[in-house]
Amino acid sequence: xxxxxxxxxxxxxxxxxxxxxxxxxxxxxxxxxxxxxxxxxxxxxxxxxxxxxxxxxxxxxxxxxxxxxxxxxxxxxxxxxxxxxxxxxxxxxxxxxxxxxxxxxxxxxxxxxxxxxxxxxxxxxxxxxxxxxxxxxxxxxxxxxxxxxxxxxxxxxxxxxxxxxxxxxxxxxxxxxxxxxxxxxxxxxxxxxxxxxxxxxxxxxxxxxxxxxxxxxxxxxxxxxxxxxxxxxxxxxxxxxxxxxxxxxxxxxxxxxxxxxxxxxxxxxxxxxxxxxxxxxxxxxxxxxxxxxxxxxxxxxxxxxxxxxxxxxxxxxxxxxxxxxxxxxxxxxxxxxxxxxxxxxxxxxxxxxxxxxxxxxxxxxxxxxxxxxxxxxxxxxxxxxxxxxxxxxxxxxxxxxxxxxxxxxxxxxxxxxxxxxxxxxxxxxxxxxxxxxxxxxxxxxxxxxxxxxxxxxxx
Amino acid sequence: xxxxxxxxxxxxxxxxxxxxxxxxxxxxxxxxxxxxxxxxxxxxxxxxxxxxxxxxxxxxxxxxxxxxxxxxxxxxxxxxxxxxxxxxxxxxxxxxxxxxxxxxxxxxxxxxxxxxxxxxxxxxxxxxxxxxxxxxxxxxxxxxxxxxxxxxxxxxxxxxxxxxxxxxxxxxxxxxxxxxxxxxxxxxxxxxxxxxxxxxxxxxxxxxxxxxxxxxxxxxxxxxxxxxxxxxxxxxxxxxxxxxxxxxxxxxxxxxxxxxxxxxxxxxxxxxxxxxxxxxxxxxxxxxxxxxxxxxxxxxxxxxxxxxxxxxxxxxxxxxxxxxxxxxxxxxxxxxxxxxxxxxxxxxxxxxxxxxxxxxxxxxxxxxxxxxxxxxxxxxxxxxxxxxxxxxxxxxxxxxxxxxxxxxxxxxxxxxxxxxxxxxxxxxxxxxxxxxxxxxxxxxxxxxxxxxxxxxxxx
Numbered sequence: 001x002x003x004x005x006x007x008x009x010x011x012x013x014x015x016x017x018x019x020x021x022x023x024x025x026x027x028x029x030x031x032x033x034x035x036x037x038x039x040x041x042x043x044x045x046x047x048x049x050x051x052x053x054x055x056x057x058x059x060x061x062x063x064x065x066x067x068x069x070x071x072x073x074x075x076x077x078x079x080x081x082x083x084x085x086x087x088x089x090x091x092x093x094x095x096x097x098x099x100x101x102x103x104x105x106x107x108x109x110x111x112x113x114x115x116x117x118x119x120x121x122x123x124x125x126x127x128x129x130x131x132x133x134x135x136x137x138x139x140x141x142x143x144x145x146x147x148x149x150x151x152x153x154x155x156x157x158x159x160x161x162x163x164x165x166x167x168x169x170x171x172x173x174x175x176x177x178x179x180x181x182x183x184x185x186x187x188x189x190x191x192x193x194x195x196x197x198x199x200x201x202x203x204x205x206x207x208x209x210x211x212x213x214x215x216x217x218x219x220x221x222x223x224x225x226x227x228x229x230x231x232x233x234x235x236x237x238x239x240x241x242x243x244x245x246x247x248x249x250x251x252x253x254x255x256x257x258x259x260x261x262x263x264x265x266x267x268x269x270x271x272x273x274x275x276x277x278x279x280x281x282x283x284x285x286x287x288x289x290x291x292x293x294x295x296x297x298x299x300x301x302x303x304x305x306x307x308x309x310x311x312x313x314x315x316x317x318x319x320x321x322x323x324x325x326x327x328x329x330x331x332x333x334x335x336x337x338x339x340x341x342x343x344x345x346x347x348x349x350x351x352x353x354x355x356x357x358x359x360x361x362x363x364x365x366x367x368x369x370x371x372x373x374x375x376x377x378x379x380x381x382x383x384x385x386x387x388x389x390x391x392x393x394x395x396x397x398x399x400x401x402x403x404x405x406x407x408x409x410x411x412x413x414x415x416x417x418x419x420x421x422x423x424x425x426x427x428x429x430x431x432x433x434x435x436x437x438x439x440x441x442x443x444x445x446x447x448x449x450x451x452x453x454x455x456x457x458x459x
Numbered sequence: 460x461x462x463x464x465x466x467x468x469x470x471x472x473x474x475x476x477x478x479x480x481x482x483x484x485x486x487x488x489x490x491x492x493x494x495x496x497x498x499x500x501x502x503x504x505x506x507x508x509x510x511x512x513x514x515x516x517x518x519x520x521x522x523x524x525x526x527x528x529x530x531x532x533x534x535x536x537x538x539x540x541x542x543x544x545x546x547x548x549x550x551x552x553x554x555x556x557x558x559x560x561x562x563x564x565x566x567x568x569x570x571x572x573x574x575x576x577x578x579x580x581x582x583x584x585x586x587x588x589x590x591x592x593x594x595x596x597x598x599x600x601x602x603x604x605x606x607x608x609x610x611x612x613x614x615x616x617x618x619x620x621x622x623x624x625x626x627x628x629x630x631x632x633x634x635x636x637x638x639x640x641x642x643x644x645x646x647x648x649x650x651x652x653x654x655x656x657x658x659x660x661x662x663x664x665x666x667x668x669x670x671x672x673x674x675x676x677x678x679x680x681x682x683x684x685x686x687x688x689x690x691x692x693x694x695x696x697x698x699x700x701x702x703x704x705x706x707x708x709x710x711x712x713x714x715x716x717x718x719x720x721x722x723x724x725x726x727x728x729x730x731x732x733x734x735x736x737x738x739x740x741x742x743x744x745x746x747x748x749x750x751x752x753x754x755x756x757x758x759x760x761x762x763x764x765x766x767x768x769x770x771x772x773x774x775x776x777x778x779x780x781x782x783x784x785x786x787x788x789x790x791x792x793x794x795x796x797x798x799x800x801x802x803x804x805x806x807x808x809x810x811x812x813x814x815x816x817x818x819x820x821x822x823x824x825x826x827x828x829x830x831x832x833x834x835x836x837x838x839x840x841x842x843x844x845x846x847x848x849x850x851x852x853x854x855x856x857x858x859x860x861x862x863x864x865x866x867x868x869x870x871x872x873x874x875x876x877x878x879x880x881x882x883x884x885x886x887x888x889x890x891x892x893x894x895x896x897x898x899x900x901x902x903x904x905x906x907x908x909x910x911x912x913x914x915x916x917x918x
Contacts (some may be wrong), residue, residue, distance in 0.1 A: 099802070099804060100698060100699050101695040101698050101699055101802075101803050101804035102698070102802040102803050102804050103698055103803065104802065123699075123701075124701050125701070145644050146642075146643075146644040146648075147644075148642055148644075152641065152642055153641065156619075156642070157642045157644075159648065159651070160615075160619060169891070173891050174891065175889060175891040175892055175895065176889045176891075176892060177892055179800075179867075179868070179869045179887075180802050180867055181800045181801060181802055181832070181833050181867070181868055181869050181872065182611065182612065182800070182803070182832035182833055182834075183605075183607055183611060183615070183616050183800060183832050183834065183869075183872050183873065184605075184800065184869040184871065184872060185604050185605040185606075185607075185616075185655050185798075185869075185871045185872060185873050185874060185875045185876070186869045186870045186871050186875075186876060186880070186884075186887055186888070187655075187876060187884060187887075187888055187892070187893075187896055187914060188652060188655070188656055188660075188895075188896045188899055189605075189618065189651045189652055189654060189655055190892055190895060190896070192618070192648045192651035192652070193647060193648055193651070193652055195648060196644050196646075196647070196648055197647055201647075212703075213701030213702070213703060214701075236560040239559060239560050239561075239562055240559050240560055240582075242582075242583050242584070242672030242673075243672070243740070244671075244672065280739065280740075280744050281702070281739075281744055281747050281748055281751075282741070282743050282744050282747045284741050284743040284744065285739050285740055285741050285743065285744035288740050288741045289740055292740075339644075341638075341640045341641070341642060341643060342640060343558070343560075343561040343563065343639050343640055344560050344561050344562065344641070345558060345560035345561050373640070373641035373642050374640050374641055375640075375641075375642065408638075408639055408640070409638070409640055410638045410640050410643040410644075410645045411645050412643065412644045412645050413640065413642050413643060413644060414642065414644050415644060416644045417644070417645060417646060421645070425645075425646060428638075428645055428646075429645070429646055430634060430635045432628070432632050432633065432634040432635075433634050433635060433636055433646070433649055434646075436634065436647075436649060436902060436903070437646055437647045437649070439902045440647055440899065440902065443895060443898045443899065443902070444895070455646060
C-alpha cells in the first residue's frame with residue numbers, strides 16, 4: 001500500500017487501528033471457505049464517522065473495501081479477492097439498547113451473536129436465528145448473509161428480525177432505513193434489500209432488531225431411520241401434521257459414522273437420524289406437539305425413537321448434532337460445506353440425490369442439516385493435493401447445485417453466495433432478476449468499491 | 460380515450476374485458492379513502508401475457524396504468540390521480556396450488572383473501588395477515604400495501620409470508636423473484652422490495668406464499684380501563700411478560716360510545732377496552748398465556764375483566780371490535796381512517812396524544828387499533844361541506860403524523876402511503892432513503908407508467 005494512502009487511513013482511524021503486517025494480511029485472507037486472497041491493509045474503525053471517511057477515501061482513490069465480521073462465513077464472502085482494505089468491524093461491538101416493551105434491540109455490527117443472546121437471556125428473551133457459529137459470528141455478519149440456524153423452521157431467519165438500519169452506502173452517503181416499530185407499510189422496504197447483500201451495497205453501522213420471548217418448555221426426541229427416503233417422508237409428514245417443531249435436524253449415515261469414530265457417543269449407524277425439539281409456554285404444549293410428531297415417525301417406519309426424559313438427556317442428544325461439522329472437518333485435509341435448500345416435499349429426493357452424486361463422482365459426502373426448513377449441508381471431504389479428486393469434487397458440487405435447482409430449491413439457505421456460488425447465480429436467477437441486482441448495486445455503490453467480485457455482480 | 464388506442468387494448472384483452480363506460484369510470488375513481496379521480500378506461504386482463512402487452516403499449520403510447528384489486532385500500536393507492544388505464548386484476552383469481560408439505564400456496568393476484576383461507580381451512584392451515592377487509596380484498600392488494608391485521612403481533616404481516624413473485628415490470632419485462640423454499644440467502648431480496656410497493660414497480664401476476672398451520676385452541680378475554688394511560692401501560696406490560704398474544708386490540712371511549720349508539724352490545728363506556736386472544740395447540744397453553752395476561756391487567760388497574768367461557772361468548776366479544784369501523788363511518792358524512800404505528804412503549808403517550816389533538820383542533824376522533832403491534836387507527840369524523848371543519852381535520856391529521864414520528868413511529872403500519880400520506884414521506888424518511896426509492900423506481904419503471912403520483916416518488 002502506498003505510503004500517503006496509509007497515512008490518510010491512519011489519520012482517520014488512528015495508528016492503533018491500522019495494520020499492514022503480513023501476519024494480519026494472512027489472517028484476513030481467509031474465511032471458513034476454501035477461498036483465500038490477501039488484502040493490502042486492514043483497519044478497525046470504531047464509529048460511523050470513520051467508516052464514512054474511509055468509504056469516501058476509497059471512492060476518491062479507487063481501492064476495494066471488504067467489510068468483515070468474525071470471518072466465520074462459508075462462501076468466501078469476506079475474502080479480499082481483489083485485494084484492498086479490510087474493514088474489521090469487531091471494535092464496534094456495543095449493544096446500544098435493549099427495550100423489552102418495544103421488543104427491540106439496537107446493536108453495532110461487531111456484537112457477537114451469543115453476547116446479544118446472553119444479554120437478552122436476563123429478560124427471558126432471545127434473538128432467534130441461532131447460526132452454528134453463534135459463539136464467534138457477529139450480527140453484522142448475520143445481516144450480511146441473512147443467517148439462519150437450527151430454529152429456522154419455527155422462528156425464521158435474520159431478515160425476519162431486522163427492523164431498521166443505519167448504513168454507510170458504497171458511495172459514502174449515510175442512510176437510515178426502516179423503523180423501530182413492529183411493522184410498517186411506509187415506502188419501499190430498503191431494509192430487507194440490505195439483508196443478505198453481503199456488504200456489497202453498504203456497511204451497516206447500527207442494526208435495529210426485533211426480539212422474541214423465549215418459551216421455557218421444550219421436549220426433545222431422536223428417531224432413527226433405516227431408509228433415507230423414510231426420513232425425508234417423515235419430515236414432510238411433520239409439516240402435514242400441522243406441527244412446526246422449534247428444531248428439526250437431520251444427520252446422514254456418513255455423518256453418524258464420523259461422529260462415532262471421533263466421540264464416545266456411540267450412535268446407531270442408520271441411514272438417517274432426526275433430532276426434533278418442540279417448545280411452548282407449558283410442558284403440556286411441548287409434549288402434545290411431540291406426541292403428534294412421534295405419531296408421524298411411527299407412520300414412516302422409524303426405528304428406535306428416544307425421548308429425552310431430562311434436560312441433561314436432551315443435551316446428550318444435542319451433542320451428536322453439534323459435533324457434526326467439526327468432526328467431519330477433521331477427517332480429510334479439505335472440506336466444503338454446501339447449503340442447498342429445497343421445498344420440504346423434495347427432501348427425500350434431495351437426500352437420495354446427494355448419495356447418488358457421491359457415488360457417481362466417487363467422492364465422500366456426509367450430510368446433515370436443518371430438515372425443518374429444507375436446508376441440507378452436504379459436507380464434501382477431500383484432499384486438494386490430489387488434482388483428480390479435486391476435479392471430481394468440483395463436478396459433485398456442480399451436480400448438487402443442479403439437482404437443488406431442478407427440485408425447485410435455492411443455492412443457499414443461510415450461508416450466502418460470496419465467491420463459492422457466484423458462478424451459479426444464473427442457474428437460479430432469471431436474467432432480468434440478475435440484471436436488476438446489478439442495477440441496484442450501481443445505485444448504492446456506483447464505483448464498485450464495496451466487496452467487489454462477490455455474488456456475480458461484476459459480470 | 461382515442462379510438463385507435465381503445466382498439467389496441469381490445470385487441471389484447473377482448474371486447475368483453477374492456478370498458479370506458481361512465482358508470483365504470485366513476486366506480487374506478489374511488490377506493491375507500493377520501494380521494495377520487497376518474498380513469499380514461501379499464502381492462503380486466505386474464506393472463507400474464509395480456510398484462511405484459513398492455514404495459515408495453517403504455518410505454519410506447521405514454522399512458523398511466525393503475526393496477527387494482529378490490530379497491531378496499533384506505534390511502535388512495537388505486538385512485539387514478541392522473542387518469543389513464545385501470546388494470547382490474549379481479550379476473551385473475553385462481554388458486555394455482557396449495558402444497559401443505561411445502562407450506563406453500565401459489566395464487567394469482569385477484570384471489571380474495573378469504574377465498575384462500577377457506578381453501579386452506581380444509582387442511583387446518585391459514586394465511587395469517589388477516590386484514591379487516593378480508594372478505595373483499597385481494598392478495599395482490601395485500602402484497603401492494605404489505606397488509607396486516609388483528610394477528611400482527613404474533614403472526615406478522617404480508618411481507619413475512621411472500622416467498623416469490625412473477626412480475627411484469629414497469630418497462631414491460633417479465634421477472635421472477637425469490638423461491639418456494641422456506642428460506643434463501645441467494646442474491647438481493649428483490650421479493651421484499653415489491654411487497655408494499657403499491658403497484659409502482661411492477662404488477663405481480665403470480666404470488667408464492669408461505670402458509671401456517673392454525674392452532675386449534677384459543678382463549679379470549681376483554682378488559683376495561685378507566686384511564687387511557689393504564690391501558691397503554693397494560694399493553695407494554697404484556698410485552699414484558701413475555702407473552703405474545705395472537706390478538707391484542709384496543710377500543711377507545713369514542714368508539715365504544717358509537718358502538719353502543721348503533722348496536723345492542725351495551726358496552727361499558729370507559730376510556731379504553733382491550734380485547735385479547737391467546738392461542739396454542741392445547742387449551743392448557745392458551746389458558747396459561749391468558750392467565751399471565753390477566754395478571755398484567757390486574758397490575759395495571761383494569762376494571763372489569765371478562766373471560767369468554769365459550770366460542771359463542773368469544774364471538775360476542777369480537778362483535779364489538781369488528782363493528783367499530785363501519786359504525787364510526789356512519790356517524791358523520793365523511794371520515795378518514797389513519798394508520799399510525801408507534802413503538803409499544805409509546806402506546807400510552809400516543810393514545811393520550813390523539814385525545815389532545817382532537818381537543819386542540821376541535822375535531823371528533825374515535826380510536827381503535829391493533830395494540831399488540833403498536834398500530835392505532837384514529838378515525839376522524841367530519842363533514843367536508845364545512846370548510847372550517849375540513850381545515851381543522853387537516854391540521855389534526857398533520858398533528859397525528861408529527862406526533863407518531865416524534866414518538867419513533869411510522870406513518871402507516873398496514874394501509875400504505877398512496878396519495879394520503881405522500882406529502883408526509885419526508886417527515887419519516889431521510890432524504891437519501893427517499894432518493895434511493897426514486898432511483899429504484901427508475902430501474903423498474905423508467906417511463907413512470909405504473910401508478911404515477913403515489914408515494915411521493917414523482918417529486
